[in-house]
Amino acid sequence: MNEQANAPKGIAFNLESHIEYAAGAVVSKTLIKKExxxxxLFAFDQGQGLSEHTAPFDAVVHILxxxxxxxxxxxxxxxxTGEMLIMPANISHALQATERFKMLLVMIRGE
Known part of the structure; x- marks a missing residue:
């Protein structure tokens, strides 16, 4: 399930409570989508994940x-919870929820 919903601009909000878990699913909510x-934001139910793939740019993952x-x-x-990592460009990566988790993914296109 992918939900296009920009973040409220100029108003503080809590990232973790801005997305809900769904049974047996991965929920995503785009806060900003620019060129x-x-x-x-993502919410992964237990047992869900993203299969191995690569991306052409570094991506920052922050577990909420x-x-x-x-x-x-x-x-x-x-x-x-509270930790983050940088997934390097062009290196295969995968995510798996042995328990449910929420994360913020930031990808900036560039050199």
């Missing part, structure tokens, strides 16, 4: 709730 990049198993270039790591 130069995107900012997207729960914990994610993220594999980058074949290396598995657990990323917990």
């Amino acid at each position: 130069i990049g995107n900012i997207t 709730d729960g914990k994610a198993e993220i594999t980058i270039g074949g290396q598995l790591q657990t990323v917990n």
Whole structure:
């Protein structure tokens, strides 16, 4: 489920409560979508994930709730609430929810 909904501009809001979990699903909500990049919220129910893929640009993942198993270039790591990592461009990566989690994904297109 992908929901196009820009973030409220000029008003503070809580990222974690701005998206809800859905049973057996991955929910995404685009906060900003511009030619130069995107900012997207995700909520992964337990057992859900994103299969291995690559992206042409670095991407920043910030875990807002729960914990994610993220594999980058074949290396598995657990990323917990409050932690973030940078997924490097052109390196395969995948995400798996062994428990449900929410994350903010920031991708900026560039060199």
